[in-house]
Each structure stands twice: as C-alpha cells, then as structure tokens.
Amino acid sequence: MDIVKQLELEFSLKPWQAENTVKLIDNGNTIPFIARYRKEATGSLDDQLLRELNDRLNYLRSLEEQKEKIVASITEQEKMTDDIAKSIENAKTMTELEDIYRPFRPKRKTRASVAKALGLEPLAEAIYAQEKGTPEPEILAEDYLTDEVADIESALQGAKDIIAELVSDDPNGRKLIRYAVHNNGMLTSKGADDDLGVYEMYKEYSEPVKSIAGHRVLAVNRGEKEGKLKVEIEFDKTIATDLLFNIHCKNNTKATDLVIEAVEDSFNRLIFPSIEREIRNELTANACEASIKVFGENTRQLLMQPPVKGNVTIGLDPGYRTGCKVAVISETGKVLDTGVIYPAPPHNKIEEAKKTITALVKKYNVKMFAIGNGTASHETEVFASDLIKELDCGITYMVVSEAGASVYSASKLAAEEFPQFDVSLRSAVSIARRLQDPLAELVKIDPKAIGVGQYQHDMPQKELSAELDGVVESCVNSVGVDLNTASPQLLSRVAGVSSAVAKNIVAYREENGSFTSRSELKKVAKLGPKAFEQCAGFLRVAESKNVLDNTAVHPESYSAAKELLKVCEVSESDIKSGNITKLQSQVQTIGTSALAQKLDIGEPTLVDIVSELSKPGRDPRDELPKPLLRTDVMGMEDLKAGMELNGTVRNVIDFGAFVDIGVHQDGLVHISQITNRYIKHPSDVLKVGDIVTVWVLSVDVDKKRISLTMKNPNEMKDKK
Template identity: 35%
Template sequence: MSESHEANRWADEGTSLAGYTLKKEEEEDFTFDEPCLKKQKTSSACLGHPTSLPSSESQVLRNELNMTWDMMELLSTLTCVERWVCVNIITLLREENTVPFIVRYRKEMINHMDADAIRDVQLVFEELCSLAKKTQSVIQTLKKDGVLTAELEQNLRSCRSADELDHVYSPYKKGSKLTKARRAKALGLEVAASAVLNTPHTLDLRTWVKPGTEGLSSVEEVATGVEHILADMIAKDPETLTHVKTLCENSFVSIQSSVSKSALKEREQKSVQDIDKFHLYFDFTCNIQRIQPHQTLAINRGESLKILTVKVNIPDRVKSDFTRWCINNRWRLKTNAREDVHAIIRKAVEDSYKRLVLPFLTRSYRTKLTSAAEKESIAMFVRNLRQRLLVCPVRGCVIMGVDPGFRHGCKLAILSPTSQVLHTDVVYLHNSGQQKEADKLRHLMIKYSCTRIVIGNGTACRETESFFADLISRRCFHPLDVSYCITNEAGASIYSVSPEAVKEMPDLDPNLRSAVSIGRRVQDPLAELVKIDPKHIGIGTYQHDVSGGALKAALDSVVQECVSFVGVDINICSETLMRLVAGLNAGRARHIVEWREQNGLFINREQLKLVKGMGPKTYQQCAGFIRINPQTLHRLICTESIQGEVAKISPHPVPAVPDKSAPKKGKGKTCVNVPASFNPLDQTCIHPESYHVAQRFLSLVGGSADHIGSLVLRQCVESKVSTSSVEELARTVDTTPETLKLIIDGLTQPPGFDIRQNFGQADFKQGIVSMNDLRVGAVLTGRVDNTTLFGAFVDIGVGRAGLIHKSNITLDKLPVSQRRRSLALGPGERVEVRVLNVDTQRGRIGLDLIRVLQ
C-alpha cells in the first residue's frame, strides 16, 4: 500500500486557539479560517463542490492569463479531474498550502486524491501558466516589431500547448528567414489570396504581374506566391489542424529508428563504445500508441548521441484524405472558378501538408511521447523514493555498518540503538591475516553486544558477505545470535564529504562516515536518506534523460511528503530532517533548533509560535506534522536534569512546567503568551485546528485525553462507533466524517505510532547462496530492490538482483490496492518469484512474479 493511502487521514475544521495573546498593535492572527467546503455546503450540492473560484481570485487569475480558454475547464480536461476539484486544488495552492497539508487535512475538498494526483494537477496548472506567460511575451515582441494583427493575436491566445504556440509564432521569430508566405504578403498578394477563397470567379492573376519585380514578374510567380499564403493559412487554421489530428488518430502512425551513417562509420573505426548499447533500436518500428516510455527515452538518448536517426511515419492515406477534405469542405471555393484557380487551391493544400502540417505533426508526436515518457519516468522515481524512505526502521539493537573494500580495507562503524557512534575501525578481510581480523571483529561484537551487521552493496560486497557468513556459520560470535543484511549504499560516499557530514561528524575520516551512513540507513532510513540528494539514492532509470528541474521538484516534494506524514519529534529531530516538514524551510528549522537550545525543550505545539519567523500560515502548515512525545520529554529531562520533578500524566510521564511565557523576538514582535503545560493531543496526528472537536468527541465517548492510545480509550471509542456510524457521530460533534476518522486514529493509535511499521523492514540472514545454486523453476522469496520502466529488480539473496519483466507483472498477481499503479511494484515490497532463466556469464537472472507477500 502506498504511503499516501496509508496516511490519508486528516481533518477539515476551523478553530480559535485560546490562551494566545498579542499586543493589539502587533496582533498576529493564528486562528484558522474554516475551509470553504463547509461554507459551500448546501442541501443540493455535494460537500466541497464550489461552483467557481471566489470572484476576486477568479478575476486575478483571468487577468494573469489573458487567454481565450477557461483555465479550469482546460485543466479538468487535461488531467481528467472534475472541475470543482481542480478549482479547490488551485485555490488551496494559491493560498500557499503545502501538498502534505492538503492531502491530510483538506481531503474532502480534493475528493480524497493522493499526493501524486495533486502534484499532477499542480504540474499541468504550472505548465498552462507558463504557456500564458510565454504567449504574452510573444505578443509584446510581435507588437514591438509591428507585425501583430488582431487575427494573429487571437490565434496566439487560443494556443493550448507550447507546440501550438511555437507553430504559430515560428514564422515571425527574429533571426529566422522570412517565410514564403510573409514574402508573398510583402509583395501585396494577400488580397489575391483572399480573392481565391471568396470571389474566385473575378480573380485575374495577370493584374498582379509586374515585370522586373522578383516574385511578380510572371503569372506563374504570382500564382506561387498566392499558394504560399494559402498554405500558411491552412496550416494555422485550428479546425484544419484538429481534423488532421483526428485522421492520424484513426491511422497507423509509427515511430521508426535506425542506426545513423555516422555511427556506422565510427563503429568501423572502433572509435565509439556506446553504439552497441542501442542495437535493439538499429531497425526499430513501433505504433506511436504502443511504444513504451523506456523505449522513447532510449531512442531520444541514441538520437542525441547521433547514433540513431528517428522519424515519424504517417500513412499516405492521411495525406489523401486531408487533401480531399480541404478541397471539398473546409477550403472549398465559394463560387465557380476556372481550372487554374482550382489548381492553385489544390497545390496550396498539398504544399501546406508537406511543408508545414507534416513537420508540425512530427514535432507534436515527438514532444508528446517525450513528455509522457518523462512523466512516467519521474513517477517511477517518486514511487521508488517513497517506498525507499518508508522502509520500517530497525530499532532497539546495536548495529555495525560496514563499507566494504579490498585495498583500503572494510570501514566499520558500531552504532547504538539511538544511532550514536560507539566505535569506528578499519579491518582488512581480504588480505593475509584474516584470523587476526576475525578475532578483532569478535571482540568488537561482544564488547558492544552487536547482533546486526549492515553491509553496503558496493565494491567487495560479495566477498565481505561471504566472510561474515562464514564467521556466523562457525559460531564465532557465540553467545550472540548475529545476522547480517545487504543495503544499498548509493550516495553514501557523496554524503561523506558533504559539508553537512563534516558538521555532523567533524572528527571522522570520510570513509568512516560512509560506514556510519550505511548503518543508519537500516536503523532509520528516512532520517538518513533525507541527507542525500534524492537523485543519488539509486532509484529509477533514465534520470539523465528527463528534465532535471522537474525531477528535482518531484523528488523534493515526495521527501517532504514522507517526512511530514511520518511526523517528527521536535525535541530530538535534527535540523536537516526538520527543514523538510511541510511549511518549514532551512531558515525556520534553524530558528526552531536555536529556540530549543536557548529555551529548553518544547512542551507543546503552541510554543512553536514563539519561534522567530513562525507566522500563522507556517504554523498552520507544519503543526499537524510535529509531535511532542511525552516519553522523549521524560527521558531528556531526567537525563539532563533540566527539572527535578516530573508529573505523572497517565499513561505517560510528562514534565510539569511552570506556567510562564517566553518572549518572541523578531521584527514587529513584542510579547506572546502561550500555555506552558503539556497537551496530550500534541503527540497525535490531530491538527490543532481540530482540538476542540477532539475534546467534544472525548466527552461523547466518556474518555480523557490523558489516556490517548490506551486500551481503555480504544474500547470506549470502539463501543461508541459500533453503536453509531461515523457519519452520525460526526454530525453530533459538528464536524465532517473525515475529520472524525482522523481524530479517532489519533486517539486510538498506540504511543509512538509510526506509519512505517506497515512497510517492509530490511531482511537479515545468516547464510549465503550463489547464482550457481539457482535452478530454473525454483520458487524463492525476495525483496524488490528497484523498479524501472521495463520491470522490477528483486534481491533474492544471491548477490545479483533478478529482473521481473513488466510483461510478467499482471493484475491477477497483485493485491487489489496496487492494481491502479503503472508498474504496481516498488522498492521494499516482498514478493514470491519463480526462476525463469539464469545466465551466469552475463550475471543475469530472469524471474516470474508469483504473488506479492503482504
């Protein structure tokens, strides 16, 4: 199950926060407006269906775009999302709401869409806004050049894609040659072209002849100029373009690639090594509607390297049908005309198709294929990253991280259950003196009671795994029950020399920092992996063939989503992790850490308002994702002796704090008073804007906030829900069902609940299997290591990942919840597979998916 489905529990209420005061002249309103879905609620309308944007917002948007099409209608058409949902999404985004906040706390306004779907709508909206901005820029340029006409401006403002805009604008670009149509118009032949269409019976081309003038010296030159003007009109006519696209949709349009002559010549000279990598596309033809995204990206890469030549094949039947339709329908002459005039219109149509329409169609197809392939590739990255970040942490044990190596030895880092570095060392396992190194390892393992070993999957991984497996089989670590796992070390070396790593571990050698990072990736994957640029984590494919900006934005967004939905304990959270919470950034996270260092622990969420730069909007966006864990408070206060007495708030010990306020320093801020007592609701996913609803519900079921997560409260809630539906209870406490569902989850989840516990954990083992042990037909279990556009790579414990080709990932083998995803599998998922083939020479294993293990 995807994380966005796992964590889509949120509320939809407004509130006023008592106990918060400001001086009137500097008052900052931290109350939250009620979501518009409640304001729009009527007996005849579905909950959350606004009929339109607020008038002022709608007018601002229209003024900004100034296009002939309606933004929301077009957005709805392009994304296949209902118009009212598009209106709500854009309204929320323009109000600076973050995607995680929208998905969790504004669910009914977005019709229960997940984060990926919201981002898709956001991306298309941004593309349309960019198109409108570019159109306005083009219009200003043409106006300055003195070539803008009312008709041209209308055509520009009607464009619905960048391709269409480029098609209309390209003849007028500076630096480009004067087009044939513009040269003919400059000679004054536009009137003649208009006469061909409207009054062909009166047209006499001889009246336009001017001997000695280039382009007008003969009747033939005049006719040619008129044809060019007509061809240009035909190629830019929206109705004509729509018709030819329809003809193409009903025909077999294919894309074809072949090896280029220059590549063949270079291969003969053996000067290029990459040519054979594209051998599948040396003679490749595929229907434009059936080509796979990875094939599109591979062809594009081959073309950019000048190894492949690519063309789009449109059947000749399209040309003949198009010509017939133009002559007999759209561009039919209005009156009887001589044969020479009919010849002009026929030649104009043929010239328009060959010289203008066909290249436009080719560009459009290539652009659409590339755009679709890039989006699918980025979606794959996003899905892989989400599942990699949400791997269940391995808690409560000492771990040894191992960065394997030959010549420079294996770097070790022993980490405490809380990820503190206990010891670092280097051992040389693959040289002489192995027994001495084995004794050292045994001493370290027993000294620190280390039972888990995490080995990076880089150079010497297989040999290092074999060494540890042999020690375990000989019971060298007795009486400890030791096991090991292999983890992806992608990005560890890059992180080890980053300024962040130097700041965090200033006294450690970069190689030893890599070992620390490898161990922490299993202890808490999310907290460790967010320190690394997502594109270096080793997920997905073709990352260099997609838009770098779009990929970075998507990956950064999913990191924020994962961090927010998991939640952070503000009293122990690192600055690196905190900056990724929805609504926060590097500066705000730094101010939170500084406040914590200067004023001590956070006792409640309200104290966030005391932090510099924490305005009402920022507080609204981040508050629901920040936790105040009472167990952490108790442990830290006792350890650091911050306060002598600790109050007992059953079932968790919580510090008793004097009721005092702290000053908030910042521009325009003078004094802020907030409650200084612990609020049990601050440890839950319930947003502060719904606390009053949660208190009403607790009163209704006869429970207390002091018993959050206890068996007693769970029984009270279950009893009430079993006698009344959630919808009825929601009406009783004056809220929405989704708000109540989130509140119920927050009140009944056990202390320290982590949504990642529903995801897979690293697989530890004690023995080793090699590829030579595999047999065709053998049934094995494994864990998905990475997914690509053509299949999923599965770690089956033999040192090489096997590939399940996408053709073997069929709906009947998948759980219902995963059938709507494009490939349906993601990193970390456990699967049962059958070995189809083993190629030991090439190190390849073919697998068939049997089922996904829940």
C-alpha cells in the same frame, strides 16, 4: 474559462470541493496540511490528487495568461475577428492556442516574408483564390515584374512560397495532419553505427506512434543523442496531402495546379517537419511524465520501508585496496565507534577482520550488519555470513543499496554532520542508518540519486525534482517527525518549515535543550503563526506532558480531543498506557455522527482524532512487512534454473522489476513473468520493498544477468 468549473469536471468533484480546495491553495496552505487537516473542506481528497489538482490549476492559469497575451498581440496588429476571439476562448491546450497564434506570430526571415517584401502578396492571394475567369497565373505575374523580380518564374515561385506559409499556418489543416500522423504514423529507428551495443534491438525498428511504449521512446531518444540511431516518424504523404488539398484546392483552375504545388511544398518543407517535432516532443513528454510517476512511486515505497528499530547496527562500506570502512551505530542513530578492516583482496586479512568485528559485537551488543552493495560487496557479504555462523548469537545482515551514499558522503551536509570522519566512514554511517530508518537518512540525499527509476538523467529535471520533492514531503509528513531528534534536513521537509526555520529549530534545541511541548515551537525565530499552523501537527514531542503532542492531532483540535475524552470518560493516563478499549467502545456506542455534532467538529476530524488517541506516537511504517534479513550468502554461480528463492523488489520499471535475491546482482522479472493475467504496468502488482517468491529462469554469469519468474513452474507443469 471558469477554471474552478473546469477542475470540477476534470477531477469529478462537487462544486464546493473544487472551490474550497482552490481557496485553500491560494491562501498559502501546503498540500500535506490541506490533505490531513482540511478534510471537511475538500471532501477528504488525498495528497496525491491534491498535487495533481494543484498542477492542473497552475497549467490552466498559465493557459489563461497566454490567451490574454495572444489576444492583446492580435488586437494590436488590428487583425482580431469574432471567429479568432472565439477560437482563442475555446482553446483547451497550449498546442491548440499556438496553432491559432501561428499566423500572427512575428516571424524571422522566411522565404514567404522575402516574397512579401518584394510585393508578391497580392499575386499570391489572386492565385490562392482560384477563381474561374481569372487570367492564368503567368499572365497575372507579368504585373509584378521588377528589377528584383526579374522573370515570371521568380514571381510565381515567390507567390507559391507565400501560399505554402499560409497553408502551414492554417490551424485546421495542422490539426488534421497532427491527428493523422499520431494515429497512422510509425516511429522508426535505424542503426547509425556498426557497434550499437545496448541499442542492437533498434537497428531496424518501427512501432506505431499511437501505441509505442514510453520506455522505448526514451531508449531511442538516448540512442539518437549518443549518435547510435537515426530516428524519425514515417507517414504516408498522400494521406496528408489529400487532407490539405480538400481544404485549400478548389475550382480546378490553372491557379489550382500552382496551389497544389504550394501545398505539397508546405507539407514537405514546413508542416511535416514541424508536426514530427511536435509529436516526438509529445511522445517524449508523455514518456517522461509516466516515468516520473513510476520514479515517484518507487521513491515513495523506498522511503516508506519499515525501520528496523531497537538494534545496534554495524555499517560496512566495502572496498578492496582501501579496505572496508566500519561504523557502529546505536539504536537511535548515534555513532558509537568506527574502524577499517581488510577482509577482501588484495589484503585478505580475514582473521584480523573477524577479531575486530567480534570485539565490536560484544562491546556494543550488535544485532545487525548493514552491508553496502558497491565494490567488494560480495566478498564482504561472504565474510559477514561466515562470522555470523561462528558467533551464533542471532545476528542478521542485509545488503543495503549505496545509491546516493557517495553523493551524501562528499556533501557539505555530511561534512558538517561528521567533520572528524573521512568520506568513506561517513558512507558507512549512512549505510547503517539506511537500514535503521530509511526515511530519516534518505531525506539527506537528492532523491534523483537513490536509484529507483529509469532514464532519470533524460527526464526534465525541474519536473522530476518537483515530483520527487512532493513524494518526500508526503512521506515525511505522513510518518511525522520527532522534534527533538530530527536533523535539519528532515525538519525542512515538514510542511511549512523552510530550510532556514529548520536550522533555527535545531539551534533553539541546542541552546535550550529538548522541546517540552509543541507550543514551545512558537519561540523559534522566524516561525510565525502561519508556519506553526502548517507544521505543528506533523511534529511529535514524545517528552511532552500533553499526550496529544505525540500524535498527529493538530493543536487547533486539542480542545475537541480533550472534550472527547471527557464525554467518553477516558483519562489521558489511559491513553498513555494504551488502554483505549473504553474510548473505542464509547465512540461506537454514541456514534461518530452524534459525537462530531456534540464536539462541533467534522466526522473526518473526529475519526482521525480517535485513530491517533488509539495509537499515540505510532509510526505507520511499523504496520508494513519487515525487510528481508539474511544470515547466509549465495553467489551467481550457485543459482540453477528452477531454483525457488525469496527476494526483495528493489526497482519497478516499465518492462519489469529488479529483485534482490541475495547474490549481489539483482535479477529481472520481465513484465510477462510477473503474473498469468494481463497487467498494464508492473506497478499494478509490485512495489519497491515487496518480499516476493521467485524462480530462476536463466543465469548468464559472464554478462551478470539473472532472469526470474514469479509464475510457479510447478503450477505451470500441473496445468500442462
């Protein structure tokens, strides 16, 4: 297989795009670096497509390696033919390849292998040939009776076992059956327990294999794993056996009757159980792949939530018996003060808590409260809302997801960062920082623990981790990292920076003071030329005298950037002061094509340089809608059907989206309630962090369920 050609076809690329991209990957360049700084070579392919191409490249190379192994194995067995070699060469998937190799794969002890050991293979071949004029099978079998094959019936049974395995190993038959089961089979589930709980809807359930939704596949899988459901694929046996008869049965001889019996046995005992496993594995793999993509996109949106900058924030980690832990965090994320208050049962020391928080607000000029959404969150929210009204000084609050906070707080990393704090105080710090800068804080936590997916524990963990790590890397590098304030965890997510090098950067910073330029990075231990090339453009040095060090312009393009300023008669002081009108005007007048040619750089690189010079030190997240901050609080009991509310999308899943409407319990907008038009998936319309208007459909306080709609009921009435 010409892998580069295959990638070109699959991704609709020009030959030079596919060839250049594979070369860049093979030369050890990171995906973020290729996406950002090698646009001319790739034709400006984005990082998401590059990751998909890289995954596909690895798959195709593995496929080729497997082909070589199979060819070697069959050749060693002296069974290779031109037809087999051609089939292997043309195989497009691992499944197709395994079907071809199945007859030649060394097998464990089977009924067929036992029969072959008894010398019955020639008998099986004679019967399977079904030639007219051949003696009847019973007569043929007489020649194979031995001490170990005592009678004709045993001989014929052994022959049928051999034929059954031959039929099972035939790749063409398996391909037809797999196709038929996929297109006509039904995935069914039945209750295996009187108390099915959340699996009640799957008590007597069936859905076509070809159209079943991924989240239902994962749901029945989990129900089966927990012993609540019995799950199988149902398929009309006659369709399958007719397909196999057409391949293996001929001439209508006495031997054909035995072959028919062997084919039926092969389907029931060997083929269908195997195909059922394969298809269920395929359904699960596809469902997991789709779920992982949704998880990844949700994680991306969560990490890219706009930071709430420039505000001293109090983080509140609610609790009942042990109280609510308090952490005051500066505008830059430093811990200014800590404490514990008891505004919730069983203590109810509300007035004392108000005095404590009021003193902290006045002392540090606090502007925001970040409240964890765990135990006692609602009581703490009520307390904070009442205090905000009393203070009347413009303070707002936001309930922040605690997902993963306990994982971080108990981690070695948190212990190193805050050795003087107990676990709950660390959590309060993390909650405040999540509001101030979600990306910088959440990179410290395993992305699987931040609560924006579904069935994440059922996913193949290696693939899930790879997807989420790619998302985190993409987010960190698209935003950029302050070299002088970033934690080792944040730095280790920068392209080309390993965990060891990240620690070395921090150690260098602590020993020598703040970095004054990007080039100073070259002095960091173990950060060689290749690592510098990959990471430099993603690291910012606001303190540098060179304005370019605080942009995404790569050092390799500094000379071009300075020449651009010279040609456009713009000074670096103009750029620092934000006076970029002249630059933009000159670029427009001269034209990007002419300018790029003059500067001897590609147009994409020129466009990026102009964009960066227009907004040095910019944070792309600042351009997104700000998070929804609140001053008042409601409970579920306050909700009424038809009530209009604003909320924040917290999670997008296959069947809908969960929206935080400020009542401690997120409400569900089912996919059918998102819009009046057909959508394939909720992510077609919604993403994590979106601020949306919703209307209450129903509330079940006992079950803590809130049903919401995004369809304006007033408009629906007007249409009626």
